Amino acid sequence: MQRTYELMFIVRPDMTEEDQDKLVATLEGHVATAGGTVKNVERMGKRRLAYLVRRFQDGIYVLMVLEGDGAMVKELERRLRVTEPVIKFITVRVDEEQKRLAKVKALRDAKVRGKGTRAAAAEAAAAAAAETAATAPADTTPASV
């Protein structure tokens, strides 16, 4: 079952760029071996933490968007836990939310186009939902079956 996850983690503020690159590269390797794919890696830069974490006031935030199954996340989290420079991490599943948002957006667009008539809007939304449902599995067919 392929799912989309967002993995956000914080590394120590004194970590060098090269070390971060190395860390991200190893994580990508682990994702690949677990059968997942890395969609996007975003460096959010140094930020002040809202509270002290391991006596650090600041941290470097990194966000990765991944696709894979639960086992991959489990393995990844285990590895992050033993990776010393990573001081905090969170994994959030986002595919359901994205699906919901697409639906809401389709509904809204339909409402705007249908000039307020409720039946027309509902009809268009249903069509749009069907469309997204059709496209969503198409994206994930290789692994979802």
Next chain:
Amino acid sequence: MADETTNTAAPVAATEGGSSSSAPSSRPDGGGDRGPRGPRPGGRPGAGPGGPREGGRKFFRRKKVCKFCVEKIDGVNYKDVRLLGQFVAESGKIVPRRLTGVCTPHQRRLADAIKQARNIALLPFSTR
């Protein structure tokens, strides 16, 4: 404070008079509006400006609407600290719906997002 009490008292008389003479249908509405509103001005003084209150039927009601519905913000994301920060009190607490006017579905998502943001140190659990 005294001004507010007179405000609430005045429409009572107006509805009372209206119901007895010409507009009986307006009375249940008036009662419904007045009931929950009574203790509020005391709880949050100066929360809203006075609205139209002449005419017996039109009552002043604080315009409190869900920010997410109005601005059409669909997804509440834990990364959007600036947005979430508006719904977190100085102490780090999540501000209740009763004060912010956020609708139930959005408040639920908002609370989840705030909790996620707390976990990744974007928002404080509590301020020191």
